[in-house]
Amino acid sequence: QNNIPLPEHPRPDWQRANWLNLNGDWSFQFDKDDVGLKKGWVKGTQKFPLTIKVPFPWGSKLSGVKDEADIAWYQRNITIPKEWKNQRVFVVIGASDYKTTVWLDGKELGSFEGGYVPFEFELSNLKAGAMQKLVIRVDDKRRDFTLYGKQGYGNARGIWQTIYLEARGQNYLETLHFSPDMDANKLKVTAYLPENAKQDLSLKLSIKGNGQTFESSQTVAKGQSAYSFEVTMPKARLWSLEDPFLYDVEAQLGDDVVKSYVGMRKISVVNLPGTDYPYVAINNKPVYLQLTLDQSYHPEGFYTFPSDAFMRNEILMSRQIGWNSIRTHIKADIPRKLYWADKLGVLV
Numbered sequence: 001q002n003n004i005p006l007p008e009h010p011r012p013d014w015q016r017a018n019w020l021n022l023n024g025d026w027s028f029q030f031d032k033d034d035v036g037l038k039k040g041w042v043k044g045t046q047k048f049p050l051t052i053k054v055p056f057p058w059g060s061k062l063s064g065v066k067d068e069a070d071i072a073w074y075q076r077n078i079t080i081p082k083e084w085k086n087q088r089v090f091v092v093i094g095a096s097d098y099k100t101t102v103w104l105d106g107k108e109l110g111s112f113e114g115g116y117v118p119f120e121f122e123l124s125n126l127k128a129g130a131m132q133k134l135v136i137r138v139d140d141k142r143r144d145f146t147l148y149g150k151q152g153y154g155n156a157r158g159i160w161q162t163i164y165l166e167a168r169g170q171n172y173l174e175t176l177h178f179s180p181d182m183d184a185n186k187l188k189v190t191a192y193l194p195e196n197a198k199q200d201l202s203l204k205l206s207i208k209g210n211g212q213t214f215e216s217s218q219t220v221a222k223g224q225s226a227y228s229f230e231v232t233m234p235k236a237r238l239w240s241l242e243d244p245f246l247y248d249v250e251a252q253l254g255d256d257v258v259k260s261y262v263g264m265r266k267i268s269v270v271n272l273p274g275t276d277y278p279y280v281a282i283n284n285k286p287v288y289l290q291l292t293l294d295q296s297y298h299p300e301g302f303y304t305f306p307s308d309a310f311m312r313n314e315i316l317m318s319r320q321i322g323w324n325s326i327r328t329h330i331k332a333d334i335p336r337k338l339y340w341a342d343k344l345g346v347l348v
Contacts, residue, residue, distance in 0.1 A: 005053060005062070008308045010094050010162035012339045014175070015259045018084055018167035022091075022134075026076045028052035030069035036137060043106045044075050044133030054163060055094065057156040061300040072158055074136040078165065082129040087167035091134070092120040094161025094335070095303075098146055099139040105132050115146060116331050118161070153295070154302040161304065161334060169256030171201055176251055176258070182266040182283060185236060189216075190228040191253065197222050201254050207262065209247040210237040220253070238283050239263030241324050244345030263342060289347070292318065294326040296333050308336055315340040 004024035009015050029041075029048035039046070052058060052065045052074065059067030080089055091102060097115035101108065109121035126132075140157045172194065179188040191203055199222050207214040212235075220227045237245045249260040270281040279286035294314075298305050305311045314337065318326055325347035333348070341348050 005306070006055060006162055006304075006308060006336075008336065010164065011335050013260050013335065016166055016168060016257065018081070018087065020078075020081070020165040022076070022078065022163045022165060023054050025051050026054050026074045028058075028065060028075075029073045031071040031073055031137075032069040034071055036071070036073055041073055041137075042103045042108070042135055044103070044135045048073060048075060052158075055159050055161050056301050056304050057097065057154075057160040058158045059155055060302045060304070062304070062306060063301075067155065067157060070141040070157075071137070071139045074138070074159065076134055077131050078134050079131050080123070080126055080128045080165065084167040085128040088170060088172065089123045089126050090120045090166050090168065091123060091163065092118060092166055093159060093163045094118050096136075096138055096159045096161075097140055097157055098143065100159075101137045103135040106135075115156075120166075123165075153297045154299075156303040160302070169254050171197065171254040172256040173251060173253045173258055176249075176260060178249075178262045180262070180264045180266065182236075182238060182264055185232060185234050187214075187231045187233055187262065187264065188228065189231060190226060191218075191220065191251070193220065193225045193227075193253075196225045202252075203227065204252045205231060206250045207231065207233070207247045208250075210245065212236070233264060236264040239265040239342075240282055241287065241345045241347070244343060246342060261342070287324065289325050290323050291325040291327050291347075292321075292323050293329055294318075294333075295329050296331070296337070303331070303334075305334065305337070311337040312340045312344070315344050315346050318346050319344060 004021060006023055007021055027048035028050040050065055052063050056063035058065045058072055095116055099113045101111040102121050104123055104125055107125045112119040138158045174192045174194045177190040181188060189205060197220050201220040203218040203220050205216045214231050214233050216231045218229050239245055246261045246263050249262055251258045266283050268281050269278050270286055271277060272279050272286050280289055281287060328348055338348060
């Protein structure tokens with residue numbers, strides 16, 4: 001994974017140990033007249049003439065492909081590691097504009113509409129250790145109801161965030177939602193499952209950092225798909241603009257283990273002491289917000305930045321110029337850029 005663009009795990013807030021980055025060169029073909037489905041391109045036997053560098057959107061300089069049509073196809077070989085055999089394996093796409101359909105060895109895994117958010121499909125016809133053909137069709141025809149940036153910086157089309165394979169436990173966590181309650185020294189946690197639990201499941205949470213460890217063991221009862229609980233965190237080190245401290249989190253549901261992070265902080269509104277002027281407060285202290293508009297655009301990658309170091313530097317420069325916050329424009333930002341904002345102390 002050394003010579004591929006954006007090799008880092010795209011989600012520091014939601015990371016499993018077994019994953020495989022699929023960024024890099026894919027075979028590529030435009031489908032101007034929309035004939036690919038009729039001609040059976042889903043099988044992966046058709047040779048595509050172009051090579052695109054994923055995850056840069058087609059039409060951008062970094063993708064290596066000019067924008068020639070509204071519909072295009074991607075394909076490449078994948079091999080699922082043998083040791084993933086008894087796990088559930090998913091293909092996860094950070095974002096793809098607009099309607100994306102995925103096939104493995106000619107079998108449709110699923111279809112998704114939306115240009116800005118992550119989606120995933122389970123590899124139901126998985127052959128661990130064997131080479132298989134992954135084929136993706138993206139239809140980005142103009143649709144009146146979809147969102148488009150108003151500046152026309154460059155039309156981000158097709159896959160534009162990291163695509164990866166991920167192995168999970170048989171019963172897995174879909175997401176965790178953290179709500180810090182600084183005043184009560186507590187962290188409220190809600191665990192979400194993709195479906196109702198078929199049996200009672202053990203859920204363990206471990207929060208570490210600052211020489212402290214906070215642990216919690218829970219049971220998600222059969223039939224539940226969401227479960228909320230609280231973890232007491234006395235003398236927690238707070239997240240602030242001056243000290244953006246993050247705790248490491250590890251969550252285990254049955255045989256599924258996910259790593260994440262959390263900052264203990266409170267955002268509220270208070271009057272500036274001795275006045276009637278309402279101020280945004282962090283950890284009950286008023287803060288003068290110094291924001292700049294962040295278009296979050298790269299001239300050669302459109303919505304996609306060339307490297308993680310570039311994204312980190314974007315956040316760092318905000319701090320160095322004297323901003324303490326950025327106002328994200330038009331779209332949800334790339335998770336790794338939001339991670340650097342969490343890590344370096346910038347509000348979004």
